[in-house]
Amino acid sequence: MAARKKSKRDRILDTAEELFALHGYDGVSLRKIATGAGVDVALANYHFGKKLDLFSAVFERRAALLNDSRHQALRDCQSKAGKKGPSVEQIIEAFLRPLEMAQETGDSGWKNYLALLAYINNSPYWGRLMMSKLFDELVNEFIEALKQALPQAEEEDIYWCYHNMSGALTLTLAQTGRIDTLSGGKCLSSDFQSAYDHMIPFTAAGFRKVCSQRSSKGKSKGAM
Amino acid sequence: MAARKKSKRDRILDTAEELFALHGYDGVSLRKIATGAGVDVALANYHFGKKLDLFSAVFERRAALLNDSRHQALRDCQSKAGKKGPSVEQIIEAFLRPLEMAQETGDSGWKNYLALLAYINNSPYWGRLMMSKLFDELVNEFIEALKQALPQAEEEDIYWCYHNMSGALTLTLAQTGRIDTLSGGKCLSSDFQSAYDHMIPFTAAGFRKVCSQRSSKGKSKGAM
DNA sequence: GTCTATACCGTGATAGAC
DNA sequence: GTCTATCACGGTATAGAC
Numbered sequence: 222m223a224a225r226k227k228s229k230r231d232r233i234l235d236t237a238e239e240l241f242a243l244h245g246y247d248g249v250s251l252r253k254i255a256t257g258a259g260v261d262v263a264l265a266n267y268h269f270g271k272k273l274d275l276f277s278a279v280f281e282r283r284a285a286l287l288n289d290s291r292h293q294a295l296r297d298c299q300s301k302a303g304k305k306g307p308s309v310e311q312i313i314e315a316f317l318r319p320l321e322m323a324q325e326t327g328d329s330g331w332k333n334y335l336a337l338l339a340y341i342n343n344s345p346y347w348g349r350l351m352m353s354k355l356f357d358e359l360v361n362e363f364i365e366a367l368k369q370a371l372p373q374a375e376e377e378d379i380y381w382c383y384h385n386m387s388g389a390l391t392l393t394l395a396q397t398g399r400i401d402t403l404s405g406g407k408c409l410s411s412d413f414q415s416a417y418d419h420m421i422p423f424t425a426a427g428f429r430k431v432c433s434q435r436s437s438k439g440k441s442k443g444a445m
Numbered sequence: 446m447a448a449r450k451k452s453k454r455d456r457i458l459d460t461a462e463e464l465f466a467l468h469g470y471d472g473v474s475l476r477k478i479a480t481g482a483g484v485d486v487a488l489a490n491y492h493f494g495k496k497l498d499l500f501s502a503v504f505e506r507r508a509a510l511l512n513d514s515r516h517q518a519l520r521d522c523q524s525k526a527g528k529k530g531p532s533v534e535q536i537i538e539a540f541l542r543p544l545e546m547a548q549e550t551g552d553s554g555w556k557n558y559l560a561l562l563a564y565i566n567n568s569p570y571w572g573r574l575m576m577s578k579l580f581d582e583l584v585n586e587f588i589e590a591l592k593q594a595l596p597q598a599e600e601e602d603i604y605w606c607y608h609n610m611s612g613a614l615t616l617t618l619a620q621t622g623r624i625d626t627l628s629g630g631k632c633l634s635s636d637f638q639s640a641y642d643h644m645i646p647f648t649a650a651g652f653r654k655v656c657s658q659r660s661s662k663g664k665s666k667g668a669m
Numbered sequence: 670g671t672c673t674a675t676a677c678c679g680t681g682a683t684a685g686a687c
Numbered sequence: 688g689t690c691t692a693t694c695a696c697g698g699t700a701t702a703g704a705c
Contacts, residue, residue: 229688243569247471250681261689266683336569343567345560346467348621360627380628381643385613387623392612397572399611403584404604419605422658423651430650431643453672474697485673490699492671 232258242336284355290319310425321417339395374432386424456482466560507558508579514543534649545641563619598656610648
């Protein structure tokens with residue numbers, strides 16, 4: 222590992238990323254971060270200011286890279302698909318596979334970052350505060366593509382399907398090991414390929430089902 | 446509200462439930478809980494012992510009730526279905542609707558409890574520690590029923606589908622308001638009926654898709 | 670038995686001295 | 688960049704009031 226070649230600043234970010242992902246914002250002290258990174262307590266403050274600013278710095282560090290690779294995956298599948306546009310499956314593939322690839326790099330930093338993303342996205346407090354600024358633009362691109370792939374769909378249905386997909390993804394990113402226990406070891410949270418190979422057809426089928434039946438909202442809607 | 450009629454002990458549990466759901470275990474102090482409940486700091490200690498024990502007490506308080514109503518819903522749909530057994534849709538309905546009903550009681554305690562469940566289930570730390578003891582038995586009943594409804598399915602596929610369903614549910618329970626923002630107010634986290642009316646066909650379609658195609662594990666499997 | 674007041678002592682975030 | 692002081696906050700135990 223070239224870990225010891227990293228600057229102290231980067232080691233603080235890496236350690237903070239790991240600990241915040243595991244214990245959340247309040248479960249981690251600057252002292253533990255400093256100890257883990259092998260630096261003095263005050264250095265985090267010197268580089269990043271307040272604890273909250275360090276948290277934001279960690280969250281922002283990899284966001285642009287992630288958005289770029291997902292954006293690029295969408296563009297690729299769109300140009301491959303030509304004028305008719307990509308299918309639901311292809312769009313979802315573009316939305317999800319870059320995350321699998323990030324988790325599968327040997328770099329545990331990406332695994333930790335994505336677990337942190339899961340923590341933030343699932344939190345009523347942090348989700349409201351921090352998700353929109355970094356991820357709305359990208360998500361809206363995908364929502365637009367999905368609307369075009371499902372032209373008969375009601376807008377609300379698309380958003381609810383996206384919500385369900387996002388939930389499945391979030392739990393996958395969180396790496397809780399729950400599926401390991403439930404399945405008696407037959408499935409593993411750490412088996413990313415299996416996770417995404419199942420998640421993609423699962424969510425695509427959900428989109429197709431919900432968005433093909435006219436108005437699944439339960440109320441009395443008429444037209445087919 | 447009959448809130449002022451509650452015992453101090455119950456007010457501590459209610460306040461702890463609300464604050465833990467919003468801020469997580471470490472984001473809440475016993476002093477804030479005491480203040481919120483209108484009691485002395487030491488009273489939580491008197492009734493529940495350590496902070497961790499209070500956390501567990503909150504988590505355990507409604508678990509049996511919840512398990513009972515879901516268990517009953519499964520039994521009901523099984524006896525209604527007769528010898529052929531219930532469909533995937535009916536089983537998922539039995540798994541999810543009791544949660545919608547709990548969220549829709551005027552009692553905000555259930556909403557808070559289920560948001561806390563989302564926090565715990567999505568946490569790599571707490572999930573490992575606390576989910577199995579209270580919920581494995583019930584989940585395994587449902588997994589068994591699903592296996593019977595999808596006899597051609599590989600066991601791993603069932604578990605991965607359950608994982609995806611659990612993720613969609615978890616994000617719904619968390620009440621993050623993210624869908625409100627993304628949809629520009631067209632969909633609301635607080636609109637439980639819409640949430641479950643979409644989640645049920647979405648996840649059922651996912652189960653059917655993944656569990657009908659022989660082995661979606663990606664490797665070179667032949668048939669279908 | 671239920672509850673309050675209070676004390677203890679560790680931990681934490683942050684700022685200022687070096 | 689680093690070390691150290693400060694000062695608030697937090698978990699918990701105890702003594703005793705009601």
